[in-house]
Amino acid sequence: MPVSVLTFFLAPYIPDVGKKQSCFLDVVSINQCDAKMMQEGIYGLGGFLSASKEMRILYSRPYLSRLWCVFELAAFRTANPTRRIRFVPLFVELGVAVLWLGGTLAIILYIVGFLTNFRGTVLLVVALLPLLGVFHLLRQNLSRKRQVFLALASFELSDASCRLASDQEFIYSAIQKWYGSLDAFTAYVRGPLRDELLKDHLGTNLPxxxxxxxxxxWISLGMDALAALVRGNAPLHAILAYGIAMTLGLFTLWWLFTM
Structure with missing residues (x-):
């Protein structure tokens, strides 16, 4: 179980192991305390975007309501017509976290129930209780996914706002210059951009x-049981049978290929 917890916290970094990458993260790269420096940073966004190899959108519900976020999107695609915009809706990570946490709680309850002499159907019912919460949260997560599709399909530039009227005027002027008109940009977001952003999120498969x-x-549970068989001097054929059928087959491959 400790290995599973450690993996959970290290997982975000695993895909980038051995890679040297740098990023411009606006909220930390632009001064948030000094108003003048903040304004200079904001108006310099175009330069950072034009030098970027990729734009990564950590999408949550308020994203399209923030005019500066919309501006970044418009500016990046104008400066880099062929470079990738990676759409990373946060509901994916939330769903993964819910599934991991539900599995962990189910196993903990199973072990506690087993140690307190629960057996059979009662033990399974107790262990599976967290999955009721998991299913409820996953339904909410699917609703968030539908909202993403709807938000892009019904995008209205006028619904996005910023704090200063002068900023809005600047952004509108830039978008009109790049796309010909505000309506043309709205149509672009609803059509080609929407198709580009969602092409990797149409199904339910996970990385x-x-x-x-x-x-x-589940692998941790299987390994614990396998270790118990080894320490208990179980026959070799029993250890191999459990290791292949349960630890490898059920707890690893079955879960992995049904994701």
Whole structure:
């Protein structure tokens, strides 16, 4: 179980191991305390965007209501017509976290129930109680996914706002210059951009490393039982049978290939 918990916290960094990458993260790269420096940073966004190889959108519900976020999107695509915009809606990570946490709680309850002499159906019912919460949260997560599709399909530039009227005037002027008109940009977001952003999110499959993360609580359970068989001097054929059928087959491969 400790290995599973450690994996959960290290998982975000695993895909980038061995890679040298740098990023411009506006909220920390632009001064948030000095108003003058903040304004200079904001008006210099175009330069950073034009030098970027990729734009990564950590999407949550308020994203399209923030005019500066919309500006960044418009500016990046104008400066880099062929470079990738990676759409990373946060509901994906939330769903993974819910599945991992639900599996972990189920296993903890199973072990506690077993140690307190619960057996059979009662033990399974107790262990599976967290999954009721998991299913409820996953339904909410699917609703968030539908909202993303709807938000892009019904995008209205006029619904996005910023604090200063002068900033709005600057952004509108830039978008009109780049796209010909505000309506043309709105149509672009609803059509080609929406298709580009959502092409990797039409199905329900997860990246392999997220699948592995979700299976770690179950793999830990299988490894614990396997270790108990070894320490208990169980026959070799029993150890191999459990290791292949349960630890590898059920707790690892079955979970991984059903993600």
């Amino acid at each position: 392999w490393y997220y699948g592995m993360l979700i299976t770690t609580p």
